[in-house]
Amino acid sequence: MKIAFPTEKFDELESPVYNHFGSANFFVIVDTETNVCEKVLNQDLDHQHGKCQPLKALGGRSVDAVVVGGIGGSALGKLKHKDVPVYKAVEGTVRDNLAKLENGELKEFMPIDVCGGHGDACDHH
Structure with a gap:
């Protein structure tokens, strides 16, 4: 599987997962079979x-x-239209969140969980 993690900096599996998809500088894409990380601007x-x-x-x-x-x-x-599930990260690194995902500990985002805009419903900014 290939999993994308939005990040502000690239430090492979030690990259902190960013708080907002669209505002992230990078994406770390991890191939879970090989643990190879790809940096995507x-x-x-x-x-x-x-x-x-x-x-x-x-x-x-x-x-x-x-x-x-x-x-x-x-x-x-x-993303859902393309059958790509989106999971809510916990604070921490790509490595931390990858382990939680593999253990079934991350909640899938539902429409009620999304950002309504900057400054009001987005408390993670």
């Missing part, structure tokens, strides 16, 4: 809020899941 960083293109952000990479602290409804809907 966010190709949609300058999007208008509510207009995130998650597949563009990921540079067209195919992933099997996303783990992030927060995500907007539009991005969540676009």
